Amino acid sequence: MSVTVEFTYDMTKALGETRISLDGVGTVREVVAQVRDRFGAERGEEFERLTHTAAVAVNGVLVNHRRGMKTPLADGDKVSFVKSASGG
Amino acid sequence: MIKGYAGRILEVDLTQRTHRFVPLDEDVARLYIGGKGYGTRLLYDRTEAGVDPLGPGNVLIFATGPLNGSVAPQSNRFAVVCKSPLTGGIGNATCGGSFALGMKKAGIDLLVLTGSSDRPVRLDVDGDAGSVDFIDAGDLWGKGTYETQQILGKKKNHAVIGPAGENMVLYAGIVSNERIAGRTGVGAVMGSKRLKAISVTGKRKLEMEDPEAFRKYTKDVREMFKDHPVLGESMKRFGTGAIVNTTNGRNILPTRNFQRGSFDDAIKISGEYMEDHELKGVKTSCIHCPVTCGRDVEVEGVGRVKGPEYETLALLGSNLEIGNIKKVSEWNYLADDMGMDTISLGATLSFAMELQERGMYSAGLEFGDPAGVSEMIRDIAHRKGAGNDLADGTKRMAEKLGGSEFAMHVKGLELSAYDPRGSFAQGVEYATTNRGGCHVQGASMYMESTGPITINPQSLKLKAEIPIVQQNLACAINSMVLCIFTTYGMVPKAGHNLDPNSFLYKVITTVFENSGPMMRTMMSIKGRPMMWFEKWLTYITGENFSSGHLQEMGGRIFNLERMYNLREGVGPESDTLPHRILYEPTFKHMKSGHPLDQLLPRYYKNRGWDAGGVPTRRTLDKLQVSV
Numbered sequence: 001m002s003v004t005v006e007f008t009y010d011m012t013k014a015l016g017e018t019r020i021s022l023d024g025v026g027t028v029r030e031v032v033a034q035v036r037d038r039f040g041a042e043r044g045e046e047f048e049r050l051t052h053t054a055a056v057a058v059n060g061v062l063v064n065h066r067r068g069m070k071t072p073l074a075d076g077d078k079v080s081f082v083k084s085a086s087g088g
Numbered sequence: 089m090i091k092g093y094a095g096r097i098l099e100v101d102l103t104q105r106t107h108r109f110v111p112l113d114e115d116v117a118r119l120y121i122g123g124k125g126y127g128t129r130l131l132y133d134r135t136e137a138g139v140d141p142l143g144p145g146n147v148l149i150f151a152t153g154p155l156n157g158s159v160a161p162q163s164n165r166f167a168v169v170c171k172s173p174l175t176g177g178i179g180n181a182t183c184g185g186s187f188a189l190g191m192k193k194a195g196i197d198l199l200v201l202t203g204s205s206d207r208p209v210r211l212d213v214d215g216d217a218g219s220v221d222f223i224d225a226g227d228l229w230g231k232g233t234y235e236t237q238q239i240l241g242k243k244k245n246h247a248v249i250g251p252a253g254e255n256m257v258l259y260a261g262i263v264s265n266e267r268i269a270g271r272t273g274v275g276a277v278m279g280s281k282r283l284k285a286i287s288v289t290g291k292r293k294l295e296m297e298d299p300e301a302f303r304k305y306t307k308d309v310r311e312m313f314k315d316h317p318v319l320g321e322s323m324k325r326f327g328t329g330a331i332v333n334t335t336n337g338r339n340i341l342p343t344r345n346f347q348r349g350s351f352d353d354a355i356k357i358s359g360e361y362m363e364d365h366e367l368k369g370v371k372t373s374c375i376h377c378p379v380t381c382g383r384d385v386e387v388e389g390v391g392r393v394k395g396p397e398y399e400t401l402a403l404l405g406s407n408l409e410i411g412n413i414k415k416v417s418e419w420n421y422l423a424d425d426m427g428m429d430t431i432s433l434g435a436t437l438s439f440a441m442e443l444q445e446r447g448m449y450s451a452g453l454e455f456g457d458p459a460g461v462s463e464m465i466r467d468i469a470h471r472k473g474a475g476n477d478l479a480d481g482t483k484r485m486a487e488k489l490g491g492s493e494f495a496m497h498v499k500g501l502e503l504s505a506y507d508p509r510g511s512f513a514q515g516v517e518y519a520t521t522n523r524g525g526c527h528v529q530g531a532s533m534y535m536e537s538t539g540p541i542t543i544n545p546q547s548l549k550l551k552a553e554i555p556i557v558q559q560n561l562a563c564a565i566n567s568m569v570l571c572i573f574t575t576y577g578m579v580p581k582a583g584h585n586l587d588p589n590s591f592l593y594k595v596i597t598t599v600f601e602n603s604g605p606m607m608r609t610m611m612s613i614k615g616r617p618m619m620w621f622e623k624w625l626t627y628i629t630g631e632n633f634s635s636g637h638l639q640e641m642g643g644r645i646f647n648l649e650r651m652y653n654l655r656e657g658v659g660p661e662s663d664t665l666p667h668r669i670l671y672e673p674t675f676k677h678m679k680s681g682h683p684l685d686q687l688l689p690r691y692y693k694n695r696g697w698d699a700g701g702v703p704t705r706r707t708l709d710k711l712q713v714s715v
Contacts, residue, residue: 057338080337086328
């Protein structure tokens with residue numbers, strides 16, 4: 001099973017990638033853990049800073065409106081880190 | 089006269105080339121504030137039912153409100169009201185720039201234009217002398233809005249049209265500085281009157297009931313704005329384009345004529361990307377506004393100009409599958425110079441692209457390919473070739489060429505850049521907003537899809553209630569006249585710092601989601617002024633404004649607009665959404681589209697309308713809407 005993970009702009013700058021594919025992840029919690037690993041222990045604070053106000057969405061739906069970090073994933077799902085913003 | 093108003097209306101008859109000043113009606117001001125509200129009242133009273141929107145019988149009203157002319161942040165906007173040539177119903181648009189300040193300095197609350205000139209003309213208004221000069225504008229006719237304003241000079245404040253307005257493109261706008269009153273074709277109405285430009289000047293100062301309290305409080309508000317995550321940080325750094333990545337992540341970024349809600353190259357058209365790659369020098373703002381949401385970019389062959397904001401980035405970017413911000417900036421400049429609304433323009437271009445893809449029409453435009461777009465924008469403005477079809481917008485194109493199921497408009501006005509399939513309250517707002525499919529007549533999406541504290545956007549809870557509160561508030565704000573962005577300040581800093589994945593966040597949003605009747609009751613309490621715009625109004629006019637007062641006044645304005653639409657034949661059957669939005673799912677878990685049929689009856693009931701969507705006598709009487 002494979003899912004796509006899309007980052008916020010700041011995370012993209014930090015990681016050098018807009019999106020990645022992850023295999024073998026069953027829940028949102030596992031995705032977040034793998035992304036944290038990509039930052040590495042030495043950049044743990046940066047990860048926390050960049051994700052503190054970023055909601056996690058699966059296929060556009062915030063996980064807080066589903067089962068939170070336990071939200072199960074299916075093959076082909078897209079997990080996005082999303083910051084709130086104000087437009088016009 | 090109530091403080092905050094100049095106390096007079098300038099009426100100009102373009103056919104007879106005459107003018108007169110008449111006193112502002114204080115009773116109307118007390119009921120409708122000013123701006124859009126007062127303008128709508130005048131439109132209703134001053135036009136015959138069924139008037140041709142592009143004929144001399146339509147009136148074109150420029151309207152300010154009691155906040156205009158003050159130094160309150162975000163307060164230099166004017167409203168334009170007329171019958172819309174695009175929808176056949178209520179037409180209005182608001183605009184920043186400097187014209188509102190100019191009108192108030194000239195001692196004019198509203199400018200009412202009737203008739204039409206037999207040749208291109210411009211008006212030069214000296215408020216202090218009480219004079220209006222009708223000046224031949226043959227030399228300006230055909231020129232873009234940038235060059236026109238450059239020729240007119242910086243000593244006066246101007247509102248002008250470009251070739252799109254002259255040629256009555258149905259979504260042409262009116263430009264002041266680099267800002268545009270874009271929606272519903274107000275520029276086409278100005279063009280139909282052969283009025284190229286209005287210049288105003290004067291030295292009057294705004295009189296206030298309590299100037300000292302206003303001054304002190306405004307200083308505090310400026311400090312609050314400076315420290316606010318949206319008004320002092322995000323908007324300042326990234327402009328409205330910061331929302332591109334948000335709507336993309338929430339799957340509501342219009343892509344490929346609303347076929348999808350996300351775009352692989354979204355990041356390349358975002359405000360953050362613009363900040364890092366395209367931004368040039370000082371960011372721009374309307375007069376007295378510390379938010380500075382404007383963005384200067386470099387357009388090849390032109391120089392430094394205003395950059396695109398969110399709606400333009402989405403409708404001319406992702407919706408055309410163009411991930412090239414330089415191209416979007418170029419088209420944004422062209423649209424501004426030609427004087428047309430980039431929302432309707434983008435939606436019409438994407439409609440033409442889909443028609444071509446399906447073999448139903450050929451305008452030489454394809455998704456993902458920038459070739460031909462610049463030329464088409466010019467052709468639309470001049471109604472040349474296929475541009476003549478596109479100049480009439482998606483509704484009329486669909487009537488002529490087919491494709492109504494993917495013509496993305498409501499009441500003829502093209503949809504803004506928040507896909508309602510992932511934002512149900514916004515869908516109800518689009519369907520019921522009197523001017524058609526627009527987001528700034530309520531901005532419900534902020535409370536369900538884009539803001540820092542959002543309820544589940546795809547449940548049915550609160551989705552028929554939020555739009556009413558928001559539409560009423562927006563009607564009031566557009567009548568003060570204040571920038572709708574001021575409402576972004578209503579969520580305090582602490583709300584922005586909440587972890588959206590936390591249990592606390594879930595508790596707050598769940599309580600909010602279940603607060604339907606309580607929210608409406610709270611908002612309708614007529615107490616003391618709490619929000620900054622309520623206090624400003626109170627300090628300036630001496631009248632007491634609170635949330636309850638604004639909800640009532642906004643509701644009055646909204647219902648008057650509704651009655652205007654009904655009178656003009658824009659009835660409840662037009663309270664709908666495009667077929668694509670209603671029946672084509674864009675989310676993996678959805679089986680169909682937006683559940684409007686389940687929400688509309690509740691909306692009507694909450695509005696105090698009958699089951700057919702008509703305001704009841706009781707509702708109209710309660711709100712003092714005389715029709």
